[in-house]
Amino acid sequence: MMSIGTSQRMTGLYRAAAFAVMLGLSAGIAHAADDKKPKTATKVTQTLSQATYKQMEVAQKAFDAKDYKGAEAALDVLKAKFEKLNDYERATLWVQYAAIFRTQEDNKRAINAYTTVLKQNNLPDGLRDNALFALAQTYFLIEDYPTSIRVMDKWFSVVSDVQPDAYILYAQAYYQQQKYAQAKAPILKALAIAKERKQEPKENWLGLLRAVFFELKDYKSAIRVMEILVTTYPKETYFVQLAGLYGLEGNQRKQAVVMHAAYKGGYLSNPPDVLNLARLYLAEEAPQRAVDLITAKMKDKSVPLNADNLQLLAQALAIAKEVDRSIPVLTKLASLTGESKHYNYLGQAYTQNGDWNKAAEAYRAALNGKNVSNPANLSMQLGTALYNNGKLVEARQAFANASQSDSQADAAANWVKFINTELERNAALKSRAG
Numbered sequence: 001m002m003s004i005g006t007s008q009r010m011t012g013l014y015r016a017a018a019f020a021v022m023l024g025l026s027a028g029i030a031h032a033a034d035d036k037k038p039k040t041a042t043k044v045t046q047t048l049s050q051a052t053y054k055q056m057e058v059a060q061k062a063f064d065a066k067d068y069k070g071a072e073a074a075l076d077v078l079k080a081k082f083e084k085l086n087d088y089e090r091a092t093l094w095v096q097y098a099a100i101f102r103t104q105e106d107n108k109r110a111i112n113a114y115t116t117v118l119k120q121n122n123l124p125d126g127l128r129d130n131a132l133f134a135l136a137q138t139y140f141l142i143e144d145y146p147t148s149i150r151v152m153d154k155w156f157s158v159v160s161d162v163q164p165d166a167y168i169l170y171a172q173a174y175y176q177q178q179k180y181a182q183a184k185a186p187i188l189k190a191l192a193i194a195k196e197r198k199q200e201p202k203e204n205w206l207g208l209l210r211a212v213f214f215e216l217k218d219y220k221s222a223i224r225v226m227e228i229l230v231t232t233y234p235k236e237t238y239f240v241q242l243a244g245l246y247g248l249e250g251n252q253r254k255q256a257v258v259m260h261a262a263y264k265g266g267y268l269s270n271p272p273d274v275l276n277l278a279r280l281y282l283a284e285e286a287p288q289r290a291v292d293l294i295t296a297k298m299k300d301k302s303v304p305l306n307a308d309n310l311q312l313l314a315q316a317l318a319i320a321k322e323v324d325r326s327i328p329v330l331t332k333l334a335s336l337t338g339e340s341k342h343y344n345y346l347g348q349a350y351t352q353n354g355d356w357n358k359a360a361e362a363y364r365a366a367l368n369g370k371n372v373s374n375p376a377n378l379s380m381q382l383g384t385a386l387y388n389n390g391k392l393v394e395a396r397q398a399f400a401n402a403s404q405s406d407s408q409a410d411a412a413a414n415w416v417k418f419i420n421t422e423l424e425r426n427a428a429l430k431s432r433a434g
Helices: 007-022 050-064 068-079 087-103 107-118 125-141 145-158 164-176 180-196 203-215 219-232 236-248 252-264 271-283 287-299 307-319 323-337 340-353 356-367 375-388 392-402 409-433
Strands: none
Touching: 050 068, 050 087, 068 087, 087 107, 087 125, 107 125, 125 145, 125 164, 145 164, 164 180, 164 203, 180 203, 203 219, 219 236, 236 252, 252 271, 271 287, 271 307, 287 307, 307 323, 307 340, 323 340, 340 356, 340 375, 356 375, 375 392, 375 409, 392 409
């Protein structure tokens, strides 16, 4: 589980820094010791002999050319006369081996190499500190997080000026073990150091802190971190996550505001997120915005023209009282699904418009559609449409069908009686006229 602090980034660090360490340069993670650390015994200053340096240069050139076998072979020449090398040369030799192994992702050999470095006598502090940190990183890469933490603890005890990234690695090792409470403090420490040094917090630091707060169910703190992320490193995923956290907190209003801001800022493209924004518009009583959003996204084909999305658009149009615009949408929806409920919605739209002939057609289709749930109610609506369209005999039959249901028996029977009376009256008028 290496979602935060990937092995690829660390491999890049090794490639850039390992050979610099070999030559005694700082890797940039820890600075020289100050008065806060206990003084150690004076060490004899050692250097690379000219012959050793030249041979290591051969290895360096091979390494730079990605000829790792050649680099290792060049080091093997020095290893063959290991007993003749001074302590510094031996340590530097194994640092160079470690760089080769790490670059090839041979982490077990790299760990052995760094361990061998640390066993050397009269080891310079800088070389020791960098080897310790590299060893901790390598244990992290093989997912041996407890050992990585133990090595980091040793490293913290001997360095004086720790860079924020080191605390992040420490936190990551705890996070990967699901020890979220222990991961929190080193991240906050890293952020505090960065603030003191007027450094911008890195994106991955904030991402890790947000993940920790989320796992601890401290959603308020996670929201504060996400607010910084969307401001400092605006991305679609951050806007969506922040909106989701507001949703978890039950703050639907802010959830909608964040998603709306993401959309207006061009940070909302994933169809499910776009449709979620449309639903939030409906929940916040802004149906016209939902209509405009779905229509625009269907037009540019970023939102699929499928049954679910058409139903959401039809719902938005209905709430916005856009009856005329809803009819072609409902017609398309019903033809796609053949569902009784969709023909029913279409019939209701025609009813609102007073188009009784089309309404009757839709209700008939609903009665013959898939998954008919309440045929008696549909028959009542069909009867009403037919009656208003002047088709009394057909209307009477529809109400008669509805009267077979207990739920509609009384109302349907009254309609049948009423229509019979109408038919008798019409017949009498016709007779008199004849």
